[in-house]
Amino acid sequence: MQETQIKPAENLAQTAAPARSRKFLIKLLIDLALIGVGIAAYFIFPDNLGFITRILIMIILVLSLDLVLGYAGVATLGHAALFGAGAYGAGLFAVYFSADPLLGLLVGAIVGAIIAFISGLFLMRAHGLTLLMLTIAVAQILQEIINKERAITGGSDGLLGIDMDPIFGIYAFDFFGKTGYLYALTVLVIVFFALKILVASPFGAMAKGIHESAPRMRAIGTPVYWRLVGIYTISGFIAGIAGAVSAQVTELVSLEAFGFALSAEAMVMLILGGLGRLYGAIIGTVIFMVVHHTAASIDPFNWLFVIGTMVLIVVYFVPEGFMGLPVKLRRWLRWQK
Amino acid sequence: MSVGMNVGMEVKNLQMHFGGIVVADDINLTLKPGDRKALIGPNGAGKTTFANLLTGNLTPTGGSIHLDGQNIAHLRESQRVKAGVAKTFQITTLFKKMSVRENIRLPILERTGLGTKMFKKAEAYPEVEAEVEQMMTQFNLRAHADIEVHELAYGQQRLVELALTLALKPRILILDEPSAGVAASDSHMITDAIERLPKDLSVLIIEHDMKLVFKVANKIIVLVNGAILCEGTPAEIGKNQQVRDLYLGARHDT
Amino acid sequence: MAVLSGILIDGLSYGMILFMVSVGLSVTMGLMRVINLAHGGFALLGGATAHWLTTNTDLGYYFSVILAVLATMIFAIAMEKIFYRKIYKFTELQQVLATIGITFLMIASVNFLLGSTILPIRSPEFFSSSVDLGFRTLPVHRIVVIIAGMAIALGLYILLDKTRFGIQLRAAVDNRNMASSLGINTARVYALSFALGAGLAAFGGILGAELLPIDAYYPLRYMVLFLVVVAVGGLGSIAGSFFAAIGLGIIDTAARYIVPEYGTIFFFIAMILVLLLRPQGLLGKK
Numbered sequence: 096m097q098e099t100q101i102k103p104a105e106n107l108a109q110t111a112a113p114a115r116s117r118k119f120l121i122k123l124l125i126d127l128a129l130i131g132v133g134i135a136a137y138f139i140f141p142d143n144l145g146f147i148t149r150i151l152i153m154i155i156l157v158l159s160l161d162l163v164l165g166y167a168g169v170a171t172l173g174h175a176a177l178f179g180a181g182a183y184g185a186g187l188f189a190v191y192f193s194a195d196p197l198l199g200l201l202v203g204a205i206v207g208a209i210i211a212f213i214s215g216l217f218l219m220r221a222h223g224l225t226l227l228m229l230t231i232a233v234a235q236i237l238q239e240i241i242n243k244e245r246a247i248t249g250g251s252d253g254l255l256g257i258d259m260d261p262i263f264g265i266y267a268f269d270f271f272g273k274t275g276y277l278y279a280l281t282v283l284v285i286v287f288f289a290l291k292i293l294v295a296s297p298f299g300a301m302a303k304g305i306h307e308s309a310p311r312m313r314a315i316g317t318p319v320y321w322r323l324v325g326i327y328t329i330s331g332f333i334a335g336i337a338g339a340v341s342a343q344v345t346e347l348v349s350l351e352a353f354g355f356a357l358s359a360e361a362m363v364m365l366i367l368g369g370l371g372r373l374y375g376a377i378i379g380t381v382i383f384m385v386v387h388h389t390a391a392s393i394d395p396f397n398w399l400f401v402i403g404t405m406v407l408i409v410v411y412f413v414p415e416g417f418m419g420l421p422v423k424l425r426r427w428l429r430w431q432k
Numbered sequence: 433m434s435v436g437m438n439v440g441m442e443v444k445n446l447q448m449h450f451g452g453i454v455v456a457d458d459i460n461l462t463l464k465p466g467d468r469k470a471l472i473g474p475n476g477a478g479k480t481t482f483a484n485l486l487t488g489n490l491t492p493t494g495g496s497i498h499l500d501g502q503n504i505a506h507l508r509e510s511q512r513v514k515a516g517v518a519k520t521f522q523i524t525t526l527f528k529k530m531s532v533r534e535n536i537r538l539p540i541l542e543r544t545g546l547g548t549k550m551f552k553k554a555e556a557y558p559e560v561e562a563e564v565e566q567m568m569t570q571f572n573l574r575a576h577a578d579i580e581v582h583e584l585a586y587g588q589q590r591l592v593e594l595a596l597t598l599a600l601k602p603r604i605l606i607l608d609e610p611s612a613g614v615a616a617s618d619s620h621m622i623t624d625a626i627e628r629l630p631k632d633l634s635v636l637i638i639e640h641d642m643k644l645v646f647k648v649a650n651k652i653i654v655l656v657n658g659a660i661l662c663e664g665t666p667a668e669i670g671k672n673q674q675v676r677d678l679y680l681g682a683r684h685d686t
Numbered sequence: 687m688a689v690l691s692g693i694l695i696d697g698l699s700y701g702m703i704l705f706m707v708s709v710g711l712s713v714t715m716g717l718m719r720v721i722n723l724a725h726g727g728f729a730l731l732g733g734a735t736a737h738w739l740t741t742n743t744d745l746g747y748y749f750s751v752i753l754a755v756l757a758t759m760i761f762a763i764a765m766e767k768i769f770y771r772k773i774y775k776f777t778e779l780q781q782v783l784a785t786i787g788i789t790f791l792m793i794a795s796v797n798f799l800l801g802s803t804i805l806p807i808r809s810p811e812f813f814s815s816s817v818d819l820g821f822r823t824l825p826v827h828r829i830v831v832i833i834a835g836m837a838i839a840l841g842l843y844i845l846l847d848k849t850r851f852g853i854q855l856r857a858a859v860d861n862r863n864m865a866s867s868l869g870i871n872t873a874r875v876y877a878l879s880f881a882l883g884a885g886l887a888a889f890g891g892i893l894g895a896e897l898l899p900i901d902a903y904y905p906l907r908y909m910v911l912f913l914v915v916v917a918v919g920g921l922g923s924i925a926g927s928f929f930a931a932i933g934l935g936i937i938d939t940a941a942r943y944i945v946p947e948y949g950t951i952f953f954f955i956a957m958i959l960v961l962l963l964r965p966q967g968l969l970g971k972k
Contacts, residue, residue: 170778217962224721225965228917231910232954239951293550297541300554304538307527314521315539315600316513317547355910359786366783397798403790410784411772
């Protein structure tokens with residue numbers, strides 16, 4: 096009986112195969128095009144590499160937030176805790192131990208993961224406002240600790256004296272930020288594809304399941320709490336990478352790395368772009384930062400009007416974020432006919 | 433002291449207090465493989481509480497729950513699921529924005545220990561996919577495989593829920609109000625599905641719909657104020673004056 | 687003794703300010719279930735209006751304060767009708783986004799009209815004088831703040847416990863659907879309590895300007911502070927906000943007196959401890 100039932104399944108898979116592989120191809124092309132944009136930006140905006148590098152780093156951070164908030168549905172306003180942990184982890188490692196970038200990157204990632212794991216142990220039991228406040232508190236407390244240990248960390252003056260070695264001993268970080276840019280881009284591409292695999296995996300499916308219905312996940316035997324701790328730890332690893340790249344490329348870490356403003360901005364960028372989609376994290380970050388940068392350079396005093404208006408327009412008219420725009424447009428066009 | 437015949441589930445002297453209120457009062461119950469028992473009782477009799485005590489959603493304050501001779505009364509919900517106790521929900525809490533296929537895939541991944549795999553696609557495990565297809569066939573859901581669950585009719589959502597729970601390959605299945613919210617015209621879908629459950633599965637049905645209970649159950653347990661009033665075959669219960677008074681009385685009230 | 691009384695008095699007055707600004711937020715979040723990050727914006731608007739009135743008109747301090755609070759309340763009612771009605775139906779995250787957007791616009795407006803410097807409020811001379819209590823001198827401003835805070839707490843208690851509006855408000859916090867099915871005009875209750883909360887925030891912002899100086903970025907700078915009070919006190923609980931504000935005010939002040947190098951660490955540790963033991967806050971409902 097079993098055999099007769101499996102056969103149609105195989106048939107189904109076969110007929111669906113061409114469509115599926117075409118979809119896969121299109122997605123791959125989009126990804127390659129995005130990488131192409133990243134490389135093109137290097138040649139088109141040689142004078143703005145510093146700013147674009149900041150965008151790339153921010154995308155890594157927002158991607159890590161998307162894993163927790165967009166996929167697993169855990170609202171946090173303290174992601175800067177993990178970013179800061181990675182930044183200070185990599186920065187202190189560079190100052191006191193070794194200035195090798197890749198080693199430092201790993202250290203930053205691991206410090207981010209450790210902080211996420213430890214704080215996750217109590218954060219992942221909380222919900223709603225309580226959770227938001229606890230995540231804020233973790234970032235604030237880390238900030239105060241770093242501030243207090245100024246002898247080691249530089250306190251509110253920031254951590255100075257980072258002087259990175261060349262990558263692989265060959266590619267030195269240059270004054271114009273060319274190496275830094277390509278380094279950040281490479282890290283971003285790796286993180287993006289790793290996350291792409293992760294969210295499509297059984298583990299990723301479980302995260303989405305927890306988001307949709309945690310009670311049901313418990314009822315199918317999932318240890319929801321430990322899964323969430325796991326997801327948060329992975330997110331900490333990636334946020335730590337973002338922090339580490341930031342520390343290495345700018346050769347400076349300041350207390351702002353733990354700031355509430357950074358957590359809040361990352362969240363705004365993610366919701367703007369669209370939750371639970373990796374492209375959403377990218378688009379939201381790029382649009383927010385470019386609009387911010389442009390508005391602030393045109394009118395350094397009143398740019399906040401632009402940001403505020405943009406945020407309100409999105410939330411009132413495209414609540415799914417920029418990623419929801421194509422669907423909205425299509426629906427609107429159909430309605431026009 | 434191990435239980436004499438230790439296959440199946442044996443609940444002994446189960447107690448639960450909420451503050452000063454007793455919600456489960458010295459409940460004894462056995463479920464053998466192949467049993468189709470129904471738990472009935474007026475609203476507030478403690479049926480759902482009892483179900484939650486069995487699944488580990490609540491922890492009992494006294495008594496024991498033995499599964500194949502092993503006490504599981506103090507295991508967490510997810511551990512009890514792995515031990516073989518599964519329950520459907522009174523209110524559907526499916527993964528509404530996932531397709532039927534994705535819904536059924538999750539419990540199978542979890543049961544087979546693949547839930548923490550990170551490097552392959554969720555749909556890349558052939559043995560899991562084969563089982564997903566089989567469950568969909570068993571519950572007549574193949575036609576809706578790629579439709580998001582919230583777009584299905586309520587009766588079909590119930591079937592998805594049954595499929596999802598059965599995919600855990602439980603030995604003890606607790607059906608909490610399987611017909612609640614299902615249109616009368618669709619209730620045969622539920623009855624059919626229950627009748628087609630694996631024969632060696634122990635099933636405990638908590639249900640309001642007496643027609644359904646008398647159709648599928650071979651033993652009926654009546655729960656009142658957190659305690660068992662009586663237990664018997666549908667014929668016996670149907671004749672029991674106490675139960676008739678209780679139910680006719682309750683009907684008149686509402 | 688001097689340190690202890692200093693901590694108590696400064697902590698109490700700090701707590702009173704936190705209470706006045708936060709209590710409206712607690713009601714908004716408990717009643718309308720809105721994560722309103724723009725709440726501090728009402729304190730800013732009150733403070734900025736009071737600044738403008740006291741420096742550009744001859745209305746005098748008291749009249750300026752009343753006018754500023756009333757203006758903020760009227761503005762809040764308009765905001766409630768235009769923006770918040772829709773925000774009530776948003777998901778939590780959309781609420782966060784929407785109210786951050788509103789906050790940005792408030793900041794930008796004040797920045798545009800009055801600039802980004804600190805906006806001092808000219809208060810009566812005797813506010814900055816001191817009273818000699820025998821064992822120490824006490825700035826009058828602190829006494830004014832403490833008395834005002836107490837008066838508002840008492841006023842709110844009477845309002846909620848003894849008036850029809852209060853009964854309706856409490857019913858709505860407990861169970862919205864029930865309240866509206868009992869014939870309570872919940873839309874009106876929402877609008878009034880929103881305006882009241884905004885007015886109190888404005889008043890607290892003005893009185894607290896010495897401790898939490900008013901400038902355009904005020905709502906962002908102190909957003910976390912007000913949210914902490916609400917979370918620790920418990921959503922929708924006015925008494926909870928009162929005790930949380932005083933407790934946190936004293937803890938923070940004590941830390942500044944005794945171990946200034948630790949910054950706000952004890953403030954946040956206190957919050958974590960409360961929330962770990964009581965996730966719903968001191969007096970919040972589950």
